[in-house]
Amino acid sequence: MVQYNFKKITVVPSGKDFIDIILSRTQRQTPTVVHKGYAISRLRQFYMRKVKFTQQNFHEKLSAIIDEFPRLDDIHPFYGDLLHVLYNKDHYKLALGQINTARNLIGKIAKDYVRLLKYGDSLYRCKCLKVAALGRMCTVIKRIGPSLAYLEQIRQHMARLPSIDPNTRTILICGYPNVGKSSFINKITRADVDVQPYAFTTKSLFVGHTDYKYLRYQVIDTPGILDRPFEDRNIIEMCSITALAHLRAAVLFFLDISGSCGYSIAQQAALFHSIKSLFMNKPLIIVCNKTDLQPFDGLSDEDKKLVMEMKDEAMKTVIGQGGEAINDDGVLLTMSTLTEEGVMAVKNAACERLLNQRVELKMKSKKMNDCLNRFHVAIPKPRDQKERPACIPQAVLEAKAKAVTEKEKRKLEKELESENGGAGVYSANLKKNYILASDEWKEDIMPEIIDGHNVADFIDPDILQRLEELEREEGLRLEHEADDDDFEMDGKELTPEEQEALAEIRKKKSLLIQQHRIKKSTAESRPTVPRKFDKDRKFTSERMGRQLSALGLDPTSAVNRARSRSVSRRGRKRERSLAREDSDVDAMDMDVDQPGKKLRMRSRSRSRSRSRPPGDVTPGEGFKDSAQKVKAMKLAKKSVKNRNKDARRGEADRVIPTLKPKHLFSGKRSIGKTSRR
Structure with a gap:
């Protein structure tokens, strides 16, 4: 916290x-x-x-x-x-x-x-x-x-300062500018520190967090330090000095053995000796970075001698803590943040060293003595001289060994991603772990919905066999229907002229069926065109007569019947128009004695169109008959009678909203009334 x-x-x-x-x-x-x-x-x-x-x-x-x-x-x-x-x-x-x-x-x-x-x-x-x-x-x-x-x-x-806990487990990274400190913290934590190929990219302290043995460690990236007198150091360098002086942390001193940072190993060794007093009583690890550019074994003898002197100083610092001497390999480590070789080894070594030191300090404190007084370790006495080692079944050992080998063989998705182009290029295969009868089926395309039906409802292992049986039954049924069909003529007993006519009729019938199916399939997107707007003249009596004559039939009666229908329709329309004109004349005769023109126009319009009585039912109103509609109108009138009598506002009255509500525009408000704003 x-x-x-x-x-x-x-x-x-x-x-x-x-x-x-x-x-x-x-x-x-x-x-x-x-x-x-x-x-x-x-x-x-x-x-x-x-x-x-x-x-x-x-x-x-x-x-x-x-x-x-x-x-x-x-x-x-x-x-x-x-x-x-x-x-x-x-x-x-x-x-x-x-x-x-x-x-x-x-x-x-x-x-x-x-x-x-x-x-x-x-x-x-x-x-x-x-x-x-x-x-x-x-x-x-x-x-x-x-x-x-x-x-x-x-x-x-x-408010922009990092949240650093001075009392928790801390790993501190220090060294010259541009030696790879920010790249290291980006590798082992989720921090996103800016990394650039020039000095003093990091101008303040940055904090990241990592885990080791189920414990959380705070990793601090410090700005670069130059080897110069204490008084000449600027604010950026003094941030690093302050962190080194006051934080009880494991210190990682970074060395750029390739020299690409712009400073030689001699200069970096001089910086180490000038600030080594800040490393006292702290686990110290010297990290040789950028081994991809310059391997440690390829260094000159002078540079190796300088690095070994730094290693000896680090060993003295460790032994001077009061702790036991550690292995030489734990003080001097090599790595490359570019290839990530040795990065996790450096992190694990630092965490382990820090953890051991904190445990030793706690063991030496007085608080530990108070805690040990409460513990009692019970050791059973042997009842005989017989050895009783732990018994682990052989099957369990074999299963464990098998699991370890499988785990070693199996590659993680992260490893596959790095091998196949990285993020954005590699796409994880989600089907490779499917449990199917055959591995070849894993990549099959499986539709879920076809024609609005769920495919899973129709899955049947015997579907092909049943389909063959249905096709066989359908063929037998069609054969029986062809034998029993009395309506279709086979044409064997017809003359050659009649057979040609029959062939034409069947051809025309098939064309009509196809046209009908096309129209039916596009009926939703095609507007219905009345016959009077038939620009192509597809439905005329003359064309009908020509088609019937081509079929060898007499078209006279059919044409006369169609003409008689159109004549009767036009006659009825004419009769209605004449009746309307007669009624208009009668109305004008009745209005001769009327004084005003407006009254004459009103009587003429009333004669032309009369309104429907209130009780008539129109389609869509939802009433069964006129009696039911009249009853509903009476009930509606009765429900608003009291409201109209009291002159209360109804749904048809005009509403004028209050433009300046009183509670917003009047006087002073007491304490606490403005919280709603």
Whole structure:
């Protein structure tokens, strides 16, 4: 759990915003109406309340700023020195001291003016004293405006600092710039530190987390350090020095043995010897990086001698801790972050060394002695001289050995991905673990839905055999139907002319069936065209006569019947139009004696179209007959009778919404009523 969370510090307003916030709160949360006719005691109390309320608000806001910013003497020395490096301890304390002084001054101003207001003899004098008190308070806040702006910048920067726990298991990476520190932390954690081929890409501390033996380790990437006097180091380098000085961590000192970082091994060895005092009482590992460019065995004798001297110093540091001497291989390690060779070995060695050191320190502490007094280890006494080793069945051992071999043979998806082009190129095969009768079936395309049906409902292992049986039955049935068909003529007893006519009829019938099927398939997307808009003239009596004549039939009766139908239709239409004209003439005769033209037009329109009675039922209304509709209309009229009698507003009345609701536009609001905003 992170002990220090600087992201929770409240925003520090500027001097002008500070004054606006406090005066606005005073205006909103204190009474504003006062009359000169009030008693003088009431007037004094009114303005004294204003001054006291303003002072309390200033005091609360300034106290919150002082309390929320960390005190450098009370927090962990790592954070205390880091804040001193970043912001200068003196300026930081001066700014907070000015805030505290302003808080005390505002309290004294309020106290003095409340004492003066007790002797105010008029509304005007009390008001002048109140204005003077609030003005002097605001002047004090204006004077500390630069300190408020400075603290706000510090707050923003502190909120961006990494959340480092100084007391947890920590691995610290240090070395010259551009030796591969950020690449290493990106490999072993999920941190995303920017990596560039130039020095000082990392300008601040970065934190990542990794796991080892079910424990969480915090890995800190520090900016590069140059070999120069302590006074000449800049803020970026001092961040690394601060972390090395105060964090109890396993230190990984990175060496670039290829020289591609721009610094020789001699320069890096000089840096190691200049800061080796910071490595005391800490597990130290010297990591030779970039072995893909320069193998360790290919170094010159001078460079190897320098590296071995560093290794001896690291061994002295380890033995000087009070712990036991460790293996030489655990102090000097080689790796390459590009090929990832040796990366996990370095991580595991650092975690193991740190874990052993923490266990040793706990074993030496007094707390461990208190805990050991509570334990009792019971050792059973042997009852005879017979050996009783642990008995593990042979089947279990074989199964375990088989599982280990399978695990070694089986490749993980991550390994397959790296072998086949990496992320975005390799696509995992989700079908390779399907349990099927044959491995060849795994890549078959399996449709799920066909023609709106679920394929799984129709899966049958004997489907092909049943299909053959159905086709056989269908063929037998068609043969029987052909034998029993009495409606179709086989043409054996017809003359050659009749056989030709029969062939034409059957051909025409098949064409008509095909046209009908085409029209039926496109019926949804094709509009229905009336016969009178038949531009292609497909349905004329002359064409019908020609087709019947071509078939050897007499078309006279059919053509006459079609013509008689059209004539009768036109005759009925003509009769209706004549009847309408006669009714119009009669209406005009009736309107001769009427005085106005409007009345004549109204009688003429009524004669042309008469409205349907209210009780008539039209299709789609949902009524069975006229009686049911009349009954429903009576019930509807009865249901609104009381509402109409009381002149209440109904669904047909015009609605004018309230444009300025009273609760939003009237007077002052009490405390707590603005939370809905």
